[in-house]
Amino acid sequence: MRATFKATTLIAAFALTGTQAISKISRAGRYLYQDDGTRFYIKGVAYQEQGVVVQSSDNDFGEPSSFIDPLALPDACARDLPYLQELGVNAIRVYSVNSSLNHDACMTAFSNAGIYTIIDLALPLNGSIDRITPSWSTNLLDQYIETIDAFSKYDNVLAFNVGNEVVINNGTAVAPYVKAAARDIKAYLKSKSSSVLVGYAAINGAGNFRDPLANYLSCDNSGANVDSTAIDIYGLNDYEWCGDSTFQQSYAGTTGDFAGYNVVAYFSEFGCISVTPRLWTETGAIFSTDMSPVWSGGVAFSYFPAASVQGQFGIVTISTDGKTVTTSQDFDNLKTQYNQATGPNTPSQSSSPPSAYPACPTTNSTFVASTTLPPTPNEAACNCLLSSLSCRFTPQTSNYSVIVGELVDTACNFVGQKGGSCDDIGGNGQTGVYGRLSGCDPTIKLSYVMTEYYQLTNNNAQSCSFAGNGTINPSAPSSASAANAAASSCISNPSATFVPSAPASTGGSSNTGGSGSGSSSAPGKNNGALNLIGDNNALVGMTMVALFSIASAVWTLA
Numbered sequence: 001m002r003a004t005f006k007a008t009t010l011i012a013a014f015a016l017t018g019t020q021a022i023s024k025i026s027r028a029g030r031y032l033y034q035d036d037g038t039r040f041y042i043k044g045v046a047y048q049e050q051g052v053v054v055q056s057s058d059n060d061f062g063e064p065s066s067f068i069d070p071l072a073l074p075d076a077c078a079r080d081l082p083y084l085q086e087l088g089v090n091a092i093r094v095y096s097v098n099s100s101l102n103h104d105a106c107m108t109a110f111s112n113a114g115i116y117t118i119i120d121l122a123l124p125l126n127g128s129i130d131r132i133t134p135s136w137s138t139n140l141l142d143q144y145i146e147t148i149d150a151f152s153k154y155d156n157v158l159a160f161n162v163g164n165e166v167v168i169n170n171g172t173a174v175a176p177y178v179k180a181a182a183r184d185i186k187a188y189l190k191s192k193s194s195s196v197l198v199g200y201a202a203i204n205g206a207g208n209f210r211d212p213l214a215n216y217l218s219c220d221n222s223g224a225n226v227d228s229t230a231i232d233i234y235g236l237n238d239y240e241w242c243g244d245s246t247f248q249q250s251y252a253g254t255t256g257d258f259a260g261y262n263v264v265a266y267f268s269e270f271g272c273i274s275v276t277p278r279l280w281t282e283t284g285a286i287f288s289t290d291m292s293p294v295w296s297g298g299v300a301f302s303y304f305p306a307a308s309v310q311g312q313f314g315i316v317t318i319s320t321d322g323k324t325v326t327t328s329q330d331f332d333n334l335k336t337q338y339n340q341a342t343g344p345n346t347p348s349q350s351s352s353p354p355s356a357y358p359a360c361p362t363t364n365s366t367f368v369a370s371t372t373l374p375p376t377p378n379e380a381a382c383n384c385l386l387s388s389l390s391c392r393f394t395p396q397t398s399n400y401s402v403i404v405g406e407l408v409d410t411a412c413n414f415v416g417q418k419g420g421s422c423d424d425i426g427g428n429g430q431t432g433v434y435g436r437l438s439g440c441d442p443t444i445k446l447s448y449v450m451t452e453y454y455q456l457t458n459n460n461a462q463s464c465s466f467a468g469n470g471t472i473n474p475s476a477p478s479s480a481s482a483a484n485a486a487a488s489s490c491i492s493n494p495s496a497t498f499v500p501s502a503p504a505s506t507g508g509s510s511n512t513g514g515s516g517s518g519s520s521s522a523p524g525k526n527n528g529a530l531n532l533i534g535d536n537n538a539l540v541g542m543t544m545v546a547l548f549s550i551a552s553a554v555w556t557l558a
């Protein structure tokens with residue numbers, strides 16, 4: 001009773017102070033609109049403190065291995081809100097959140113201040129689609145859905161991004177995995193009657209892969225001009241404008257390339273730091289009629305300090321006790337620019353043509369992604385298989401994701417030496433051929449290849465040990481082809497797509513049999529967050545350093 005009374009009081013208080021609900025944002029064709037029909041432009045800032053970045057030759061992208069969920073820190077949100085308001089932003093972009101934490105205070109405060117959120121669903125390390133050994137699998141789908149569910153009650157989520165800079169210039173074979181994620185997340189949101197947009201944030205680079213990728217993400221794989229596999233909103237991390245440039249000099253080329261784009265587009269990051277302090281005069285261009293037919297605003301990078309080899313991207317600093325915000329010249333300049341930028345209110349909502357969903361781009365030497373997407377990860381089928389495997393991975397530590405990658409390599413080498421193959425757990429985004437287990441949790445994939453090896457050695461107990469990581473399952477069938485037979489019966493329709501459902505229980509005990517990953521055996525092959533060095537590479541002429549020499553997992557066929 002008491003709680004009810006309090007809640008009522010709160011509602012009354014809101015009514016008295018006249019807090020207005022934040023407008024819903026609707027997409028009409030390639031543009032966004034508020035309830036009153038006004039065109040909506042994202043005037044955003046990236047809002048996430050940088051996690052721990054371990055610099056190493058394996059971590060070319062300077063990717064963090066941990067994260068701090070900025071929407072689960074009520075005091076910090078309250079501290080920062082006045083500064084966000086001073087900047088004049090209407091959106092923040094957040095790269096990683098923890099679905100098991102409470103986000104009510106921050107989300108409500110931002111909503112009341114008219115600030116939307118663009119939320120990336122990936123997490124550092126094994127929480128994102130791996131560039132080198134990609135899969136779209138139950139563990140990631142569950143993580144994405146848990147985040148969506150945790151944020152479904154808020155009225156100020158504008159978009160969920162299914163990836164950030166996953167696809168790079170000569171790694172375009174990973175694109176089908178990203179698109180499968182978009183397809184399944186879109187279906188899930190639709191099943192929940194959610195109108196939150198599905199997005200992707202792309203690295204900038206040469207048009208010969210950037211442009212086909214953009215078209216690929218928003219095309220219709222079925223060829224029937226429907227939107228079921230297409231993203232709703234494309235983000236470009238664009239650092240082309242440095243210093244006091246001009247539209248012609250910095251943005252005309254890219255804007256021209258996107259002139260005929262079919263869905264919403266915006267800059268998911270901008271703010272080159274090669275000339276400091278930053279003037280942020282690009283906002284004048286972004287919100288001008290030169291760019292408004294193509295772009296719906298952008299997200300300045302970054303509110304919090306964010307360091308890369310290039311330098312410092314932050315516009316405020318926070319005192320060590322976390323209590324005080326100090327703004328920089330960059331902050332003042334962005335504030336000046338944002339407060340004078342207003343995007344043109346055209347076209348009107350009713351005259352914005354509905355999107356067409358063209359056929360997907362054909363492949364060539366600079367864009368190799370197959371239009372055949374990986375299937376929807378099928379948890380029930382994978383769990384059915386697991387119960388029939390005679391040698392199973394039994395993690396000795398809760399921190400097993402790195403070990404899984406190493407053990408998959410080891411087990412696949414052993415299986416290969418015995419004349420077997422790891423094709424069932426792999427996949428190839430270039431040929432569009434995906435192994436039957438490609439959508440299973442990495443720990444189940446590992447158990448499968450452990451079982452294959454165990455069977456290939458005539459169920460020699462020693463060969464299920466894997467230095468103490470494997471355990472024999474006495475209740476599983478033990479014939480030489482038992483694993484293969486179980487895969488055939490459990491995963492009877494390996495290429496199926498369907499509307500995914502929420503994991504059986506949050507926290508996942510009954511779910512994936514302990515979700516895990518570790519498709520990478522070293523940190524830094526993921527794309528969970530703030531990819532500063534990657535942006536740098538995009539900036540300096542798309543000369544991305546080779547990431548591929550260190551690819552260690554043998555089970556990606558690409």
Ligand SMILES: *[C@@H]1O[C@H](CO)[C@@H](O)[C@H](O)[C@H]1NC(C)=O
Nearest residue numbers: 067097098099100101123127
């Ligand atoms: C989320 O927060 C919980 C509670 O603090 C913690 O146990 C868990 O490790 C966090 N998850 C991630 C992915 O950081």
Ligand SMILES: *[C@@H]1O[C@H](CO)[C@@H](O)[C@H](O)[C@H]1NC(C)=O
Nearest residue numbers: 207208212361364365366367
């Ligand atoms: C491949 O096709 C894309 C268009 O889909 C084009 O932009 C790119 O230049 C082409 N690459 C080559 C090497 O012709």
Ligand SMILES: *[C@@H]1O[C@H](CO)[C@@H](O)[C@H](O)[C@H]1NC(C)=O
Nearest residue numbers: 126139399400401515516517
């Ligand atoms: C990542 O690995 C950890 C164990 O190291 C596991 O608890 C977590 O569920 C994994 N996350 C995903 C998405 O696989």
Ligand SMILES: *[C@@H]1O[C@H](CO)[C@@H](O)[C@H](O)[C@H]1NC(C)=O
Nearest residue numbers: 397398399400401402403523
């Ligand atoms: C997890 O394991 C890796 C490699 O074994 C190690 O580098 C890392 O510090 C561990 N993390 C935790 C939280 O124990």
Ligand SMILES: *[C@@H]1O[C@H](CO)[C@@H](O)[C@H](O)[C@H]1NC(C)=O
Nearest residue numbers: 396403406407466467468469
């Ligand atoms: C499990 O496998 C990892 C990786 O190969 C190895 O370091 C570890 O010693 C093995 N045994 C146990 C009990 O973790």
Ligand SMILES: *[C@@H]1O[C@H](CO)[C@@H](O)[C@H](O)[C@H]1NC(C)=O
Nearest residue numbers: 169170171544545546547548
């Ligand atoms: C990717 O680019 C690097 C550097 O240009 C090159 O050495 C490497 O062979 C390329 N990899 C592929 C798969 O094309």
